[in-house]
Structures are given as structure tokens and as C-alpha cells.
Amino acid sequence: MSTSWQNVQDEALRRIHSREWPPGAQIPNEADLARELGCARATVNRALRALAQAGWLERRRRAGTRVAVAPLRQAQLAIPIIRHEIEARGQTYSHGLLTRRTGPMPPQVCASLGVPQDVPAQEVRTLHLADGRTYALEHRWVYLAAVPGFADANLEEISPNEWLVLNAPFDHGTFDYSAVAADAEMSTHLECPAGTPVMMLERRTFGPTTPVTHVRLAYAPGFRLHLSI
Amino acid sequence: MSTSWQNVQDEALRRIHSREWPPGAQIPNEADLARELGCARATVNRALRALAQAGWLERRRRAGTRVAVAPLRQAQLAIPIIRHEIEARGQTYSHGLLTRRTGPMPPQVCASLGVPQDVPAQEVRTLHLADGRTYALEHRWVYLAAVPGFADANLEEISPNEWLVLNAPFDHGTFDYSAVAADAEMSTHLECPAGTPVMMLERRTFGPTTPVTHVRLAYAPGFRLHLSI
DNA sequence: AATTCGCTTATGTATGCACATAATTGAGTC
DNA sequence: GACTCAATTATGTGCATACATAAGCGAATT
Numbered sequence: 001m002s003t004s005w006q007n008v009q010d011e012a013l014r015r016i017h018s019r020e021w022p023p024g025a026q027i028p029n030e031a032d033l034a035r036e037l038g039c040a041r042a043t044v045n046r047a048l049r050a051l052a053q054a055g056w057l058e059r060r061r062r063a064g065t066r067v068a069v070a071p072l073r074q075a076q077l078a079i080p081i082i083r084h085e086i087e088a089r090g091q092t093y094s095h096g097l098l099t100r101r102t103g104p105m106p107p108q109v110c111a112s113l114g115v116p117q118d119v120p121a122q123e124v125r126t127l128h129l130a131d132g133r134t135y136a137l138e139h140r141w142v143y144l145a146a147v148p149g150f151a152d153a154n155l156e157e158i159s160p161n162e163w164l165v166l167n168a169p170f171d172h173g174t175f176d177y178s179a180v181a182a183d184a185e186m187s188t189h190l191e192c193p194a195g196t197p198v199m200m201l202e203r204r205t206f207g208p209t210t211p212v213t214h215v216r217l218a219y220a221p222g223f224r225l226h227l228s229i
Numbered sequence: 230m231s232t233s234w235q236n237v238q239d240e241a242l243r244r245i246h247s248r249e250w251p252p253g254a255q256i257p258n259e260a261d262l263a264r265e266l267g268c269a270r271a272t273v274n275r276a277l278r279a280l281a282q283a284g285w286l287e288r289r290r291r292a293g294t295r296v297a298v299a300p301l302r303q304a305q306l307a308i309p310i311i312r313h314e315i316e317a318r319g320q321t322y323s324h325g326l327l328t329r330r331t332g333p334m335p336p337q338v339c340a341s342l343g344v345p346q347d348v349p350a351q352e353v354r355t356l357h358l359a360d361g362r363t364y365a366l367e368h369r370w371v372y373l374a375a376v377p378g379f380a381d382a383n384l385e386e387i388s389p390n391e392w393l394v395l396n397a398p399f400d401h402g403t404f405d406y407s408a409v410a411a412d413a414e415m416s417t418h419l420e421c422p423a424g425t426p427v428m429m430l431e432r433r434t435f436g437p438t439t440p441v442t443h444v445r446l447a448y449a450p451g452f453r454l455h456l457s458i
Numbered sequence: 459a460a461t462t463c464g465c466t467t468a469t470g471t472a473t474g475c476a477c478a479t480a481a482t483t484g485a486g487t488c
Numbered sequence: 489g490a491c492t493c494a495a496t497t498a499t500g501t502g503c504a505t506a507c508a509t510a511a512g513c514g515a516a517t518t
Contacts, residue, residue, distance in 0.1 A: 197426035
């Protein structure tokens, strides 16, 4: 077998770890490396490209490739579908629809999604349960122009979260987690005293062309957001 | 100009969004697509591979390529150096060393890092400040066998966080965020009443072969963890 | 019917070549 | 010295080809 791009990647990582290629240093160019390692330049390119994507290297045309000083890595972000999140813990998922109404979004939400005021929208409040116990309280605004079918969706069978993931896959979005004190509504639904620290997620998602939805999720006390690199 | 892999990617994404290729459906094989789009199979391969990595497609040898049903996406997690986090907000960073001592790690930390008890380790408590105001309180255990130089590091000039990022780049790690009530120590250093909701990060990082460090970071009230996809 | 084995097929990867593109360098000019 | 512009160079990409590898499928065997 000849040298695979994985081998090249491993060798490069070894040199980075061993400080043979210290942080900030420029590494040999693709052609030289290919010659040294006995493979084609395309193979080296593939390996170095992967390392750059993983954050170990920084590459610029003509300027060459150097070892990243402060690697910016990518973390796997846990699952878009809350049902899966819960089932992955071996618990049984269920959900309850609290309120649902059509009307204009509050100005703050409009601004956050970048849509004009008075666009048709729907507000939904949902409770996510794990083994019958509250897991998260969801407050969602859906931009109906982006997902017309949502207005007629049966949200008893399938949660708005899951309906949207299946019917309006998103292109990009932002996630903002913060720690807040439970307000009266959270206190009621999450079964904790008012003021209890609660993890709050504010999420905006966008389709290829338009905004889709704005969600605030309050997780029950004890929730942990787990990421790994 | 001929068809680039980006064009192929765009076209594939278009078909996914337009439901021409609905979720779960199998898409044409690389050779057919290449013929249809007028490019080489390698070009189609590059495009589909990228889409698979981004979570839009699932590929298996011989079985072909299908549109992902519930895309698991990757979020950019901008971590490593708190100083950069603060300077990116246009604030001035400084830090203060609270305590530093060498001794055995608590059993819990040992277990979390997967090292035997009584291994040489160092405990450091640090305060991170933004414009002179507390930003985060750090409580760290460093496994000295993995980074011998740490015992002699001058942590007045450079924070342990930054020293480790520069001197012991990590291979992988786990991040666990949770919302907790400020205890007495946090209350003092983060300048908030005890019980205030506070974002807490528990992070374990590992080098290519050994564990490196275990950190608990308590962020000042108002902290938001921002991710985007 | 169950199992084994080999054929087929779709993706995965390596290679050599060509050309595109960005950006630095340096020579030439004012 | 400051500026312009072209040559140089390292990465980025496309293509044709070849072979590798996983896995589905079906025929042959038990």
C-alpha cells in the first residue's frame, strides 16, 4: 500500500505535537512534502486541507501553510430534535401543547430575525417531557411565509421542534445559551421555585433564503449542555 | 469556466431544499451526476463529501448516498483563549492569580480525567477580568506528567489558560455547560449575591496520549455562550 | 431454508497533469 | 523614498484514470 492522506495527516499531526513544527511556524510546501513522503501533491493537499479545517493549520495562497497558534476547533453540537436528545438518555419522550395562536411577532423577535413587523407569524408554547417529567419549556415564533404548511400542522402528534426539522431543514442559525433565574411561568412548568438557576437557549434558524423561526427554550434544572471536540 | 465542486454543491443543496431530493431519498450515484452536470466524478465526489461532512447527506459504500433525515450539524465553538474572547468584545483583558499549590487531585477530578489518584498535579485558581471587572472565575487542575513545564510557568504574565493553549495544544476534550447558583466563593469574586444564576463550564482536555487538565469556569452573570451554524 | 461465496456496484482514494488564483516579492519608475 | 506593475510561488481546483474497499445481491451449495 502507498501513503494515504490519513498517513500524511498523522505524520503532520505528529510533527505538530512533537513541536518539530512549533506553533506559528511555516511548514514545507505541498510539493516538497509530497516528495519527502513519497506521494502525490494532491494527497498532501487533501491531508493539509483536512488539518486546516480541523483548526491545526492556517493556509493562505502564496503565503504557505503555518501551524495555528490558537487553534479554533469545531465542536459537535448536540441534536436538533429534543425527542432524540431525550431518547438517547434512555427516557421516554412526550410533549404537550400549551398555547398556539396566530398573530404579529413582538418587535424584539422581528428584529432578531430581521423581518419587518406585522408579518404573518404563529406563536407556540410547548412542554417537552422526559419520562413524564418536564424537560424543557419552549416558546417559539414561526415565520409563516417561510413555512406555510406550519399553520395547518397537527402539533399534537409531533412537536413543533420536530415538525420544523423535518419540513424546513435549516441552512444556518445562531444559538445563545445563558443562565437565568426562573420566572413565574418557568417556575410553574419546570416545577422549581422562582429564582432557580435555569439554562436558557435562544435560537434563531434561517432557511436558504428567509428566516424560519425564533425559539426560547428553558431547560429544567440540572440540564447540562455537553459538547466534545 | 467549467463546473466547480462548489457549483455541484450548490446544485445539490438546491435539490435538497426544493425537495427534488426529499429527506431519506437516495440520490443518483456520482458517475451519473458527473455526466449530468458535465464534470468529472472527482468533482462530484468532493462536493458530496463536503455535504456529508456538513450533515446534509449520508454516504455508505455500495449503498449509495441519501439525504439525511435529521441532519446533525456542526457548530463552530470559539474557545480556547479567554483573553481573545474578551478582546474580541473590545475590552481590556487582565487576570489575577488567586491560589496555586501542588498536591494530589481530588478523587472526582482523577476519575473525570481517567488518571490514578496521587499523581503529581497542580491546582490553580485564577480570576479573568474584562476592563477591570470580573469576567470569570477559574478553578483548574493540571496533570503535571502531561505538561512538566507548567510547574515552573510564570502565571503572573500569562494566564494558565493561555499558557496551556500555547504549550500543550489539545487533541480532544469535553465541555459541559450548566446553570448553577453562585456559591460563597463565586459570590465574592463575581460580585453578585449568593444564589445568582451563573453559567458554569466544566472542561476536560486531553493531549494526543494523556489527559492534560480539568477546569471549572464560573462566568459572571450576563454571560452568553454564542454558537452559530 | 440456511449458509457460503463470489460478482457487482457505489464510494473512497491515489496519481499525474494542467491551469486558476491570490498574494508576496522585487524590479523598475516617478 | 514612495509607488506601480509584473514575475514568482504556494495553494486551489479540475480531469482522466486506475485501483481499493465495503456491502448488497444472488447463485450455488449444504
